[in-house]
Each structure stands twice: as C-alpha cells, then as structure tokens.
Amino acid sequence: MDNRKVLLVHPEISRTKYNFAGIIDNEPLELEYICTVLKDAGYEPYIWDGQVEEQPFVKRLAEVSPHAVYVCGRTRQENFMKEYCRAAKDIGCITMVGGLHAQHNYKRFYESYIDFVFRSFDIYGIVDVLENKALAAVNGLCINRGNRWVENEAAPFDIKRLPRPDRSYFYAHPRYRYLELQPCAHVRTAYCCPYKCKFCYRNRLNCGTYSARDIADVVDEIASIECENIYFIDDDFLFGEKRLEEFIRLVKERGIHKKYVCYGRADFISKHRDLMERLKEIGFYYVLVGLEAADDKHLYRYNKKSDLYANSAAVEILNDLGINAMGMFIVDLDFKARDFRDIAKWVRKHKLKHAAISIYTPEMNSELYDEYRSRLITRDPSHWDYLHVVAKPAHMSVRRYYMHYHILIGGLFLRAWRQGIYDFIDYKFFIGSIVKNMFRFGG
Ligand code: SF4
Incomplete structure (x- = not known):
C-alpha cells in the first residue's frame, strides 16, 4: 500500500453554538493514542478536531487525501460522524468509527458508507484493519460485509x-x-x-x-x-x-x-x-x-x-x-x-x-x-x-x-x-x- 495516510477525526460538538465551546474544550486524547499506534506501525496519521480547526473538514480531507479515515465522538456528534464518513467514502477512503458512543451503539453506524465499527478500547485493532490482517480476531470489531454486518465479541481492554x-x-x-x-x-x-x-x-x-x-x-x-x-x-x-x-x-x-x-x-x-x-x-x-x-x-x-x-x-x-x-x-x-x-x-x-x-x-x-x-x-x-x-x-x-x-x-x-x-x-x-x-x- 503506497498511501499510508490516515485522517483521525473528532467532529465539532454542535453547529448551533449552544454549547460550551470556548469554556471547556477537550483535548482529543483518544486520537492521540491512535496517532502513536499508527506511527509505530509505519503510518502517517493526521488529526482534525472540529473544536479547534479553522479549516473545514472537506478541505482537510481533500488536502490530506488519506487512505483511511477514523471518526470518533459522543452521541451528540453522531450526525457529524456519519456526515464525515460519507464524505470520506465519496473519495474512496476506508471508513472506521469508534469512541464512546460507538462502543454501545455500534448498530447505529451500520451504514453502507461505513466499513468498520470498533466497540472496544483496543486501539491496536485499527492497524489490523488497515493491514487487513486476522480481522476475525480483532477485539469488538464490526465488519461491513456488504449485505450483512459481522460482529466480533468485545472483551475488556487492559489500560x-x-x-x-x-x-x-x-x-x-x-x-x-x-x-x-x-x-x-x-x-x-x-x-x-x-x-x-x-x-x-x-x-x-x-x-x-x-x-x-x-x-x-x-x-x-x-x-x-x-x-x-x-x-x-x-x-x-x-x-x-x-x-x-x-x-x-x-x-x-x-x-x-x-x-x-x-x-x-x-x-x-x-x-x-x-x-x-x-x-x-x-x-x-x-x-x-x-x-x-x-x-x-x-x-x-x-x-x-x-x-x-x-x-x-x-x-x-x-x-x-x-x-x-x-x-x-x-x-x-x-x-x-x-x-x-x-x-x-x-x-x-x-x-x-x-x-x-x-x-x-x-x-x-x-x-x-x-x-x-x-x-x-x-x-x-x-x-x-x-x-x-x-x-x-x-x-x-x-x-x-x-x-x-x-x-x-x-x-x-x-x-x-x-x-x-x-x-x-x-x-x-x-x-x-x-x-x-x-x-x-x-x-
Ligand atoms: S456510575 Fe460512576 S461515573 Fe457514572 S455517575 Fe456513578 S460514580 Fe459517576
């Protein structure tokens, strides 16, 4: 695989501005852990966090032109998570969803434009997905097989x-x-x-x-x-x-x-x-x-x-x-x-x-x-x-x-x-x- 770029995305909290932006802005720690794992495996990760970015997501997506996109978020961000996966799929990316909301509500992400949903904290599975390696063994992974979704068992992750x-x-x-x-x-x-x-x-x-x-x-x-x-x-x-x-x-x-x-x-x-x-x-x-x-x-x-x-x-x-x-x-x-x-x-x-x-x-x-x-x-x-x-x-x-x-x-x-x-x-x-x-x- 030549393109080893992966765009890691945390969408904005809201577009109505009725939120705590500018009062509480949370570091995207989950994405930073994934960044380390991807770099160690020889990938080129980029983060786009809607809380702090000036550049719109679609522009960054076009600029980075990644092989894969991983999107995380809470329930309130679900619509944006899906919107960004759709945009990524439109340009041919592998699309992955994870994070707190997906862990419990993984079925809400069973969409044609989403390829994988992670329902465990085991971030090492992302590398297995990118390398298409032993997917059946990836902790809590849900796989889009076209006409059906395959769900691996989720097991606790040792922090x-x-x-x-x-x-x-x-x-x-x-x-x-x-x-x-x-x-x-x-x-x-x-x-x-x-x-x-x-x-x-x-x-x-x-x-x-x-x-x-x-x-x-x-x-x-x-x-x-x-x-x-x-x-x-x-x-x-x-x-x-x-x-x-x-x-x-x-x-x-x-x-x-x-x-x-x-x-x-x-x-x-x-x-x-x-x-x-x-x-x-x-x-x-x-x-x-x-x-x-x-x-x-x-x-x-x-x-x-x-x-x-x-x-x-x-x-x-x-x-x-x-x-x-x-x-x-x-x-x-x-x-x-x-x-x-x-x-x-x-x-x-x-x-x-x-x-x-x-x-x-x-x-x-x-x-x-x-x-x-x-x-x-x-x-x-x-x-x-x-x-x-x-x-x-x-x-x-x-x-x-x-x-x-x-x-x-x-x-x-x-x-x-x-x-x-x-x-x-x-x-x-x-x-x-x-x-x-x-x-x-x-x-
Ligand atoms: S279950 Fe734990 S985290 Fe949740 S409200 Fe109770 S003490 Fe707090």
Whole structure:
C-alpha cells in the first residue's frame, strides 16, 4: 500500500453554538493514542478536531487525501460522524468509527458508507484493519460485509497496554481548556467506573470492567507533559485510598508542580478530609462532583449509593480547603416547579461556587431508554447533550419544563457573574446563545 495516510477525526460538538465551546474544550486524547499506534506501525496519521480547526473538514480531507479515515465522538456528534464518513467514502477512503458512543451503539453506524465499527478500547485493532490482517480476531470489531454486518465479541481492554499519546496536535493548538485553565492537558488513568448509578452509561464501558494504570506510570506521564494544567478524565479519579496516597508521595518526591482537575464522588470526599487536604497541597484545583440531586429520594432512585449528608459534607470540605467544587446536578423529568427551586436553594445554602445542570437524558441502548421510549419527543442524537429535553416531562409541558430550567441556569449564571467566577468567558456571546436556545426550544 503506497498511501499510508490516515485522517483521525473528532467532529465539532454542535453547529448551533449552544454549547460550551470556548469554556471547556477537550483535548482529543483518544486520537492521540491512535496517532502513536499508527506511527509505530509505519503510518502517517493526521488529526482534525472540529473544536479547534479553522479549516473545514472537506478541505482537510481533500488536502490530506488519506487512505483511511477514523471518526470518533459522543452521541451528540453522531450526525457529524456519519456526515464525515460519507464524505470520506465519496473519495474512496476506508471508513472506521469508534469512541464512546460507538462502543454501545455500534448498530447505529451500520451504514453502507461505513466499513468498520470498533466497540472496544483496543486501539491496536485499527492497524489490523488497515493491514487487513486476522480481522476475525480483532477485539469488538464490526465488519461491513456488504449485505450483512459481522460482529466480533468485545472483551475488556487492559489500560496498561496503552502507549504514551502523541501530543503534538495538543501542543500545536493551545486552545484546549477547562474553564480558566488554558491550555489544559487530558490524562486518563482508568477505564470504566466501579459504581452503578442508574442514569450513567460510563460504568458499562470497557464491557463494564474497571481497569486502572499503575500510578507510578501516571506520574511519569504527567512529569513529561509540557503543560501546567492536568485534567484527569477518569470517571472517578478519587478511587482507592492507597493509590491516591502513592500518587501524592510520588508527585512530591519528584517535585512536580501543576494544577489538577478531576472527578470524585461526594461520599469519598466526605470521608477523606485529610487526603483531600494533601491533594490540595500538591495542586488539586477543581474537583467535579456528581451531587446529582438536592433530595435523598432522587439519589436513592439513581442508585447513587450516597446521600445528601455526603453532598453537604463534601462541598463544605472542598470550600474549607479552597478547592473549587464543581457540583453537577440532574434536573429530572419528574421534576415539579419546586424541585428546580430546591436545587437553586441548595447551591446558595451550601455556598457552592460552581454548579452545572444536566437535563435527565436516558442513554441510548440502555434499560432507561426502553423505559422512556414511549415518552421520547425526539430521535435526533444531537439532542443527547444533556442540554435538551428528549422525553416528555411527567408533570408539565416541555415548554414549561424549559422555562423552569432556564430560570434555574439563568439564576446560577447571574450569581456566578456577580461573584466574577466566569470573567474569562465572553458573556455577551454565551448569554446570546442561551437566549437563542430559549426561543428555539421554548421557555
Ligand atoms: S460514580 Fe459517576 S461515573 Fe460512576 S456510575 Fe456513578 S455517575 Fe457514572
């Protein structure tokens, strides 16, 4: 094969601009891992990330003229993923799809213009596909045989087999950020999550098997990254006391000074004040906590295995220590007007500085999706972004639900604005996009 060019694609999040572009822009880490694997196998990979690219995809496609294209993304990007595969097929490329959405919803990509779908984290299979080698043995590969699709079994992938990601694209695009931390590099130390919250699909990734890297290897990687801000994108980084103790020890021993962002559970934080204090000392700056609800009834229903007491204690500890708590809440589809107000009250009462609100969204291909199937008001995957209502609320119209949602996020946003929390963003642009969305969807 003469042409060894492979274009690796992460589509833009949205084209309506109602999203967090310019506030949170995520490094395409998965593509950077694939980059390393392809280079090691003698290929010439290129990345195109719609979050940061100025050049339109079709122009880059024509310019690179690759042998194959690999596209990844989340549910909300499905339409763009397909559009880019279609464009690549039109010029005769091999088309491959992978990533978080495809892992569980692989059948949604069974299209004539898509050749292969990957439903495991095993990125080494991409080389086998390019070399047309032992395809029947490729972990979780789905193969388009023209009149039918052949599906290989998917097996858990041992994260310790990952190479170092090739971060040249990240260094060339300093726009990647988490709020004011810019640039901000992503680091993954584990796949999957050991908990089983009902609304969450992350605990089903990697065939539901939790797989973690050696923490010494993680520290080695962090030391080598030319960036002061590190975002641990594990679903729950604050897991395993001993592992975290060792992490702190190694970071101190090696004199690494960086700022860190991570996800952690409220029940863990509430029981580990001392550990959190030591994490603060080595640079933990933002901790994203799935508080989910302002009442125990919903926490129980979500199988959160935590409670309101833990939520309050976690926020209090983080506030006391001066770690920025980003509390993430769900506005449920069974909410009445007072439930929206209760979240706002809880945030004020506990002096939570940062709050993020997600609309309850039954993930595709899950038990919840089946439960909500008869109430779905859209099938458009771009609405699966936690910012849109996808199923009919139980106690009010969709329009009224949006009204309460917008009052809640508007109030939280105003509060943050008065406190100067988000002074780094373009307020005019952001408020404009919220208002535009209100007119489009109601409220
Ligand atoms: S702890 Fe977080 S990542 Fe894990 S299952 Fe629950 S919501 Fe999902």
